[in-house]
Amino acid sequence: MRISFMVLGALLLLTACENELDQSPPNIASASSLTDYTGVLNAAYYYQIGSVSSMAVMGDFRADNALMFEPPYTEFDEFDSDLPAMEDQFFGPFYTALYKSILSANNVIANSQSATQVGEAKFLRALSYFKLVRVFGAVPVNLEATPSVTDQSVLVRQSASDVYNSVIIPDLTDAIEALDNSELSDGRASRLAAQALLGKVHVQRGDFASAEAPLAAVINEAGGAGVSLVADYGSIFGVDNDLNSEVIFATQISASIVDEYGFSEFWSWYGGLDTKSLEPLDTDLIDAFGGVDTEDLRFPIVINTSTLTASAKWPQTGGPDHDWIELRLSDIVLLYAETLNENGSSAANVQALLDPIRQRAGLAPLSLSSQADIRQAIQDERRLELAFEGQRWFDLVRTGTVSAEMGQTVNANYYLFPIPVSEILSSFGVITQNDGY
DSSP: OOOOOOOHHHHHHHSOOSSTTSOOOTTSOOGGGOSOOHHHHHHHHHHTHHHHHHHHHHHHHTTTSBOOOSTTGGGGGSOSTTGGGGIIIIIHHHHHHHHHHHHHHHHHHHHOOOHHHHHHHHHHHHHHHHHHHHHHSSEEOOOOSSOOSSOGGGGSEEOHHHHIIIIIHHHHHHHHHHOOSTTGGGTOOOHHHHHHHHHHHHHHTTOHHHHHHHHHHHHHHTGGGTOOOOSSGGGGSSGGGTTOTTEEEEEOOOTTOOOSOOSOOHHHHHHTOSGGGSSOBOHHHHHHHTSTTOOOTTHHHHSOTTTSSSOOSSOSTTGGGOOEEEEEHHHHHHHHHHHHHHTTOOHHHHHHHHHHHHHHTTOOOOOOOSHHHHHHHHHHHHHHHTTTTTOHHHHHHHHTOHHHHHTSOOOGGGGSOOOOHHHHHHTTTSSOOOTTO
16 A cells, blocks of 8 residues: 555654754654654655655756746756745755655654664655755755754755765665565565665766666566566556556655645646746757657657647646656666666676667667767666656766756856755854855
């Protein structure tokens, strides 16, 4: 069964605070007095929902897949100091939701007697911090269940490298040890999800030597865990296909659940149903497919072929119930292919990983020989395979191809997004802003 979001008790415990890192009010029972942490753990899952639409917009609208048309939202397509104006709709809810997920996870890690619950909480804490560092770079780190309201050192931003080394990687390593794959099909964190995310983390850092083992483990263990590429690309998406066999981990969403993000959700942004971007499709993506006459079977799934202005990947029917796919097998296969290529594996071995993904798309196998050509082919494949899944911008940043792909010189300051100004002000300047903003 799907994760239950009956978390009112946990919400009362964990949300009524002035700052996202503050402890619960003294008139409410402390989390440490609980004996069953299921509700608190479910809260950590629940708060991921508030990060989804912001991540989708940042991942595709900042990149060359989608466009904004209504000022000041056009700031997403401009690389200057004005982006903080988007705080209320994007960076603020994203930041708030993830730190609430972290606080919930901290309470489970500190207090639950269940090794499985602790493993799930560590996965969710790692996922939260991974999202935060990819978006903001250096961020405050809180690993306490009840952080002090007077010690502001917890608000000092820690470098992305420190967050990776002291939180994300250790948490995922622990989660791999603590979890199995028995509840993977139910949408909960699993050993496979932790391995996949750890591999993705290492690739994000450019540490391909460390990425190879966890990514290989996912490839080798996927079948035994019931995870496989679905035969029809279109069957990955839509509410009827939630938690299909290709999904390793998804943030589960329901129309009946109100979350931190009180604006147009990701399916509306991608589908052109928000007035800020009624025609969101960047025609550069059509060109990347080879034009409207492409033989790529993904084209009519990714792009609305009737209007050529919006994404058809997330059908509007049942939109509020679409799960957001955080990790799926083809993403991991492509990362593994990239890793092997960077680690000097043979062209034949690397291209063999790409063949099933291309075959599903109706494309012929590649026949390349140089590492550089294969590197480019993988990045091109990632763009087409993962379009409108919030991945593109972060791929451009990690591969150092922002300026080349965006067709303009982009100052590296704008590879990151602005820290919410409200957080800076509420911390009395202890939390600082990113350069350029």
